[in-house]
Amino acid sequence: MTDRVCVVMPTYNERDNLEPTLTGVFVQNPGVDVLIVDDASPDGTGTLADVISKATNMAPQLSVHVARGAQSKDTGFERAGTDAKVLSDAHVSTPDLKIANRINGCTMDSRVFVLHRKGKLGLGSAYVDGFTWALDHGYTLICEMDMDGSHRPDDLKRMLDRIEGNANIDLVVGSRRVPGGTTENWPWYRDLISRVGSQYARLMLGLKVRDMTSGFRVYRAGILRKVNLHTIEDNGYVFQIDMTRRVVAAGGTVVEMPIVFPERARGESKMDGSIVREAMDKVTRWGVARMHRQLHDPDEIPREITDAKRQIEDGPDEVLDDELVDEAEAGVD
Numbered sequence: 001m002t003d004r005v006c007v008v009m010p011t012y013n014e015r016d017n018l019e020p021t022l023t024g025v026f027v028q029n030p031g032v033d034v035l036i037v038d039d040a041s042p043d044g045t046g047t048l049a050d051v052i053s054k055a056t057n058m059a060p061q062l063s064v065h066v067a068r069g070a071q072s073k074d075t076g077f078e079r080a081g082t083d084a085k086v087l088s089d090a091h092v093s094t095p096d097l098k099i100a101n102r103i104n105g106c107t108m109d110s111r112v113f114v115l116h117r118k119g120k121l122g123l124g125s126a127y128v129d130g131f132t133w134a135l136d137h138g139y140t141l142i143c144e145m146d147m148d149g150s151h152r153p154d155d156l157k158r159m160l161d162r163i164e165g166n167a168n169i170d171l172v173v174g175s176r177r178v179p180g181g182t183t184e185n186w187p188w189y190r191d192l193i194s195r196v197g198s199q200y201a202r203l204m205l206g207l208k209v210r211d212m213t214s215g216f217r218v219y220r221a222g223i224l225r226k227v228n229l230h231t232i233e234d235n236g237y238v239f240q241i242d243m244t245r246r247v248v249a250a251g252g253t254v255v256e257m258p259i260v261f262p263e264r265a266r267g268e269s270k271m272d273g274s275i276v277r278e279a280m281d282k283v284t285r286w287g288v289a290r291m292h293r294q295l296h297d298p299d300e301i302p303r304e305i306t307d308a309k310r311q312i313e314d315g316p317d318e319v320l321d322d323e324l325v326d327e328a329e330a331g332v333d
Contacts, residue, residue, distance in 0.1 A: 003164055005032040006139040007156070008130035012038070012120055014147040015045040018052065019099050021147050023106055028153035029160065030108040035133060036147075037115045037126045046116055048096050053112045055100040122235025123215075124242075131224055142224060144217040151216045155259040159218045162257055170223040170252035173209060173244070174216030180258030181211070197279060201241045204287025206304045208311035209254055212241045213279075216259060219247075226250040236275035238282050245286065253310045 007025060011018075022034060036053075038046035103112075115133055117126070127144060134142045141163060145151045151174065159172045175181045177198060183191055198212040215237070227246040234242050247254060293300045 003140040004138060005029070005141045005143065005160060006134040006137070007032055007034045007143040007145050008037060008127060008134060009034060009145055009147045010037045010039070010123055010126035010130065011041060011045045011049070011147050013041045013043045013045060015041065015043045015048055017147050017149055018045065018048055019103060021149055021153075022052065022103050022112065024153035025145070025156065026103070026107045026110050028157050029110075031110060032143075032160075033111045033113065033139070035113045035115060035130050037117065037130045039117050039120045039126065046114065048099065049112065049114045051096045052100045052103050053114050055104040056107050056111045057113075124232060124234040124236065124239030127239060128229050128232055131219075131229055135221055135224060140221050142219050142221060144215050144219075146215060150261055150263065152260060152262075155216070155257075156218075159216075159257055159259075162255065163218050163220065166255075168253055169255050170220045171244075171247050171254045172218040173211060173214050173254060173256045174259035174261075175209075175211035175214055175256035176259065176261045177210035178256050178258050181256075182258075182260055184260060184262040186261075186263055193276060197237075197276070200280070201283050204283050205241070205245050205290060206308075207244060207248060208308050209244050210256055212244055213237050214259075215240055216261075217243075220252075223247055223250060223252040226252075234278070234282065236278045238275075238279035241279065241283060248307045248311065251310075253312070255312050 007029075009021075018036075025032065025034060036046075036049045038049060040046065113133075115129060117129065131142055141160065143156065143160075145156060155174055159174055163169050163172045176183050177195070183194075194213055198210065201207065201212040202209070217240075227243070227250050232239065232242060232246075244254065290300075
């Protein structure tokens with residue numbers, strides 16, 4: 001992998017998902033780094049993430065050592081065949097150290113970093129803070145991925161391969177709404193809300209992307225520098241819609257790839273009514289502003305037609321969908 005890749009994962013009460021998700025990411029995607037953005041999770045997600053981070057950023061091939069009769073705070077990592085404790089001052093529990101040791105054993109040159117925030121400040125601001133950190137640290141591909149297991153690591157690999165194989169692509173969206181994409185074990189009402197939300201956003205904003213609310217994405221660093229991250233005020237899932245419209249407005253090319261989106265196996269969903277209301281309110285206001293521009297700026301509609309041609313949808317075998325290309329050439333819905 002020639003690009004430096006950072007996967008940004010916001011967390012709030014996702015302690016039980018850290019090991020399975022990180023293990024899957026590292027096994028399927030050697031060399032990628034992960035930034036965990038934790039909003040002071042009361043379940044100890046941030047504490048365990050710190051231990052994992054220390055393990056992956058220190059010498060390789062560490063193993064858990066528990067001295068006979070030792071208390072938890074005396075437990076540390078040590079190199080195989082030596083007596084030198086590496087994390088003897090970590091003051092963490094033996095189970096946490098064992099989890100970190102197992103993850104460290106499959107990282108293959110990947111590292112985990114942790115960004116701690118003071119409280120539950122919202123998904124959108126977590127991604128903005130994570131993107132900013134990744135840009136400041138020189139990563140060239142920056143990903144959004146959930147920690148809850150609903151985004152599959154093998155799909156991440158396909159998405160990374162797609163953007164690395166075409167320098168003209170600025171954003172790859174993992175899509176549930178293209179041929180080959182689907183959800184698994186979702187309640188019917190959640191699927192309906194997702195579908196209606198995407199369709200409403202497409203109609204109001206004149207965009208071609210089918211899965212507007214997908215939070216599984218890969219961005220080029222260059223396009224993130226163009227979208228003025230620090231003017232974003234969205235905190236719910238409308239953040240994904242806002243990022244899509246900003247990328248397109250900045251001249252970026254968007255590709256959707258099919259993914260399977262299973263329901264989370266552990267923990268609780270963060271979706272609630274306030275998130276849906278925020279999305280509807282903001283999309284409506286953006287849509288009204290767009291209609292105003294169409295009425296008063298003769299260049300607006302030609303600009304939207306040009307933008308539409310940069311939103312290309314991939315089929316399940318990564319062959320361009322001719323129907324969608326024809327649709328883009330015909331103009332905006």
